[in-house]
Amino acid sequence: MATSSRKKTVNRSETNGSAPKRKKVQRRSTAQAMAASQKEISVSEFFAKNRHLLGFDNPRKALLTTIKEAVDNSLDACEEAGILPEVWVHIEQAGPNRYKVGIQDNGPGILKKQIPLIFGKLLYGSKFHRLRQSRGQQGIGISAAGMYGVQTTGKPVKIISKVSVRKPAHYYEIQIDTKRNVPKILNGKGEGVDIPPGEKGAAYIKKHGIEWVDQPHGTRVTIELEAKFVRGRGSVDEYLQQTAIANPHISLHYLDPENYEYEYMRSTDVLPPEAKEIKPHPYGVEVGRLAQMIEESDTMSVAEFFRTRFSRITPGIAKKLCQGASTTMRTNIRKLDRTHADKIHQTIQTTKISPPTTDCICPIGEDLILKGLHHVVPGEFYAAATRPPSVYRGNPFQIEVGLAYGGAAATQNVTMDLLMELLEETDTRTVRQFLIHTFNGLGGDGADKIVKAATLKTRQNPRGLKPKEREKLFQAMKNVNVAEGQQMEVMRYANRVPLQFQQSGCAVTQTVLGTNWRGYGLSQSRGAMPKGPVTLMVHIASVWVPFTSESKEAIASYPEIQKEIRLGLQAVGRKLGMFLRRRLKVKQQSDRREIFMRYLKEVSGAVSEINGAPKDELYDQLLKVAKKVTADADMQIDDRGRRVEDDPTQLDLGENTLIVDPADHEAAINRVAVADELEADGEEEHEEYEEE
């Protein structure tokens, strides 16, 4: 304050040129008056005003964030309890720009007194204070979603939770008191309601219109909020699909606002191993945190403090740290002050301490990544790589990369008969919609290209196509290369949670861009995403994922993390490269024969025209030469000049790859019986989320 006012005086005297008259300065306000308006800001108030920090920037994102937080919590709870997760997501339109979302799990349930705190108090949770791999971290998410709902619609958050079959279910309607950051319970006179088990309870649930899928245990949260439902990039659909990919052990039932039901059934019955909690590693502790730990500690010796509060501090290292802080091992930890903490921190940086144990991380695993990708993404080649665990800033982490290569699009693999069947059974209204919804991964642009090539009208009904038009559509599907200009799609995950926004700011994207994919058979312009029908998933598992912001959308670029990502990308890239090169070779060989065959008839015809030689005989002879010549060309010779028997169709790429025949890939074509997506508004598809 003082400096700034002095500066002002100097400025004024300069501009006036003469010394100013000493005038009594009229203060606008006094320290006393100002003190009256200075008060504590509650966390909830802060986040209510800055809700964009938590991912509630706009109605579209709010809907996604709400579902995301609830689903993440459900999965965490189930896994912690050792239950194979089953999650129900239900979105229902409650009015213009207003949606009611309900998320239920089959988790262990929540104790009665905890319910209001978990859902009605910001920064209340079990995950913040421990170092353990989990989806949620801070304990803001679900309560913030509830707060957003209350703020935008005034409707309370409804929670029903059941611990076991015989125990009553607890039912709460909660509002968060933003001023004090405490929950306000609205029903049962501020005490909530207990719904007894059995028939009686069922009757009560029915009578009061409480949403609940009957389960022996589990939790359901229902939030009504101002939102906008979209499809495509950054949508709930995408989030749930990506979640299903990275979590092959979960079952997901999703009912969207247009009453379409999606079922992602689990492809494995094995739960991921339980994540272990670890103590912080000295390298990851900042000086302030260290001082705080010392302050908060119970009375104990310095040696014991180091041993019990940190990982990887051996008595030897403890001794060294004590020497650095000029104290002894037996001193009471409470006697140390900030300067000691400072010195200890400095000593830590110069002392070699072995990296933290990494068994606290549970990766998805290469097998399950392959399974998950294959289950959901259509393609013909899959590869996965799980890197060994590594450490950044004292936090262990592990990188996993999966890759799906689409090759020929699903549209190019259908037979005329199959197309007929699909056309018969579809319930879409236009050809464009038919294409988008039947063939996964085609997208609006690809469908447009095909419709244009088939010279059909955009609004034509797929069931009413005439045989000739069907033929045209079929030809167009065969001929249009929808993969042209297609870019690599990157799915990012942190602790199995898909990250959908801030793509460009994320360490994963930056590393993908910085990797040279040309060597692996993909085309890529400088500083751009590689082109081709490739889907990439990158998963970082860590006890503490370094997000760039509270809304958990992008991973910070630590060099150690980037290095691991790069190595992972290279591992799957090499396999893709081998696959593509080999495939190219097979294609070239068949192409070669085909080219010769094609011209032989012309040549023999022309020659017989000149000298009257029997045409067919000549053709047969030339055909034999062609076979001989191409066989010679196919033959490979090794370093010592011996023949190598090499069948390019047999390709050994080592483990963790999966090659499927794209023609009969289940994920490629949506039969109506399996899933029925319908685009109410075709234009919505084009709308994309702006990316920061």
Next chain:
Amino acid sequence: MPQKRPSKIVRAPKKPVKLSPRDKKTMASLVGLADGVVKAAKGRRDPYVDIPSRTLSNVRYSARKRIIEMGNGKNRRQLFDLSQAKSYMRTMLVASGCKQLLDQGKTTSLRGLYYMLKHTIEKTKENTFDEQNECDTIIEDVEVLLTSIREELHLYAENRGAMVGNITLIDRGDTINCSRMGSGGYAIPSIVEPEVIELDRKKCDAKFILHVEKGTVWQRFNEDRFWEIHNCILTHGAGQPPRGVRRMLNRLHHELKLPVYCVLDNDPWGYYIYSVIKQGSINLAFESGRMAIPEAKYLGLRSIDYDRCDLAESVKIALTDTDRKRAKQIGKYPWFEKKPKWQTEIKRMLKNDFKLEVESLISKDISYVTEVYVPERLEAQDWLD
């Protein structure tokens, strides 16, 4: 398929055309080519053909004959080579097309043959030929392969170039008096071989041939009846003279012993046209013996003419970078390299840094070129060789 062509149906009742001795020779080499393919196929070998290469690296300048000659370099064209399979197929198609022409005793244009052979290959969407120039290069390959020139394969190009003068010749049995051709002149046919055009020493009064670059200049000379006044034959080749014009000049020169003088633009392109008339071209090196006129003289325009004829500043056309590059290239041709006069000529043009068209002389007077420029040069025997 060739069999399905309507032309075949028309031909069927006709009795076979009697082949001329020349046609018999061509036919023999065509059949020889086809027999080679059959033989190789029987022996389970690739029925390749070796085509003399028509590139700069495979031509050399014969100082003795003073023409460009084709070297012995050959390119092997294989059927069972991915990059050559298609051209091999095309080569055989062109050969069979020529065979049909010979059989029927007909000639066709290059474009005609292209259409004759163009069809979609069975069971594919690929055409045998997509562009005419694809066919034209194959025709040239077949010419060198069979050592039969285009005319012998019954192919001709579009007529280009004209002539007028004191000569009477017989074209396909019709007597043509070239001194009575009006303003258009006699269009020089693409094929001027003795079977088509008969020349007679006795029916030629002209004493020399004046070849000009373009039709417009030729019109000037014809309108001024230059050929009548100076008793000569006046020809033009519409820029780079086509084979018909070159062969005609060659025949007139050799058979009627007429000297050839050229009036061309003073630019690298003009020099090159002169070089082609005199020594032959790289692409048609195998025909140089029948085309080139080593005694042809370069009458003008010269790079000194701007000063010599006192031309106006406005007629200058600045040299482009390509012009300068080309001029230096031409200066290094072996047939120009050892001629000091030519070297000074090219250097002078580069020093001038402008080029002159023959029409620039019109700025002096409309008929300056016909009445003053050319007669003076001829009188003074002032030319480049």
